[in-house]
Amino acid sequence: MSKPLFRLLTELSSRKWVSQLTGAFAKSRASRALIPRFAKTYGIRIEEAEKHIGDYASLNDFFTRRLKPGLRPILSEPNAVLSPVDALITGMGTIQQGMLLGVKGQDYTIDDLLNRSPRTINYKNGFYFVLYLSPTDYHRIHAPITGEILEKEHVPGKVYPVNDFGLRFMTRVLSRNERLITFIQHEAAEVAVVKVGALNVSSIQYVEPLPHHLEKGQELAYFEFGSTVVLLLEENTFNPRTDLSVGSKVRVGEELGVFIH
Template sequence: MAKPLFRLMTELSSRKTISRITGGFAKSRLSRSLIPWFARTYQIRLEDAEKPHTEYMSLNDFFTRRLKPGLRPVDPTPSSLISPVDALITGMGPIEAGQLLNIKGQDYTIEELLNRSPRMINYRDGFYFVLYLSPTDYHRIHSPVTGTILEKERVSGKVYPVNEFGLRHMKRVLSRNERLITYIHHAFGEVAVVKVGALNVSSIRYADQLPMDLTAGDDLAYFEFGSTVVLLTENGTFRPRTDLDVGSKVQMGERLGELTGKAKAGK
């Protein structure tokens, strides 16, 4: 009885109005007094932030903080696919005929995840990672490859939670929630970085003055509260690390595996 009741309450509360209200407060100066409490509650290392916590103007300002230089070294191997975020891997595996299978007991399709983009054919037999960012994590999103932005799309949707409960008990949240999709061409093909909004995430924003040409580890975007990134690789272009699995923790800049195949010059 408890789970169906909670699911109903989540359905009723997962509206953008609720997210706008909570997001509005988090951006207000009134919220800055909560920064020390927030850091203690979620065991966030204040000393890792690029500036003292007293210099952040709001809880949201602190939440989207940058880190001190050098704290997230980027794997320098040109063929590496790096993690774009600090996250928990909640799903990973080969994409089978356009399907992402058994993500917390549910299957997804490339078609729905990418909003029926013509580019979806490039990912029907690729590889995927589902990377969940908890409130504890650093929340800026970086480019997983060195390459050029091919296309950007914002997909309207709900704001259901993308935590353990949401993924397991809500219906197909990764493809029903609001999404910001970035396609990036690299030396071996392309990747899709799908940023999925969530409950209390009032927006997903691109980095200021985002260039078209990116180096692996460059600023790409950020969430304003905890959420998820789905990272997709093109068909036949990726070999994952053998020691990673669902439940592994990764940091931004960490190598997820090797981009493979014959290098491509065109886009």
């Protein structure tokens, strides 16, 4: 299939109502029959799931599954910034004058990504991670730091794919797709957790009840089908791990770097 044709089909399927229909089916009891095939197709480690595969009420219920306790140890170092998700790093680096440069060949502005929030100024020369969750991955999102939720915003938008093709050939999908943005204040600095919706994602949901204070590793939200988290850190506050790079895999609770004292 040619890239222009694929792009056209993606544009047509990126309408929110298509994702809503897909989501409605995934939440239906009829979708239970697809769970074993879905797990096998994507190589999901069903032994890690909190419940037996036959105990999930729908495909969506299985997709948003919790894991067995203790499978994602949370690093206790107070100044560590942890990965909020199981994911592939598809972009990382210093934010340059408000720009995320060269994410799969495209540049993004912090202003667009954060929907022109007044807090944009805090990240103008900070650091970023783009964390992609494939259908294989665990899809709950955890707090990367201990701190208070300062502000949260839902930004309506498209549901373009955020896989390799989507990031390379669709125009700036990270700042055009639906987003759920959470600003969290650690004692050392502020962090923005930008949860980006994707093709066939019916929604991004906060856990309920959502606490005002989060402990590191605590559940924050979850995706209904695969997507991406963009993690933003303020300038002059963060040192990343030197052994991480684009293409590295990370897990919930794993250190991404540390706050600078």
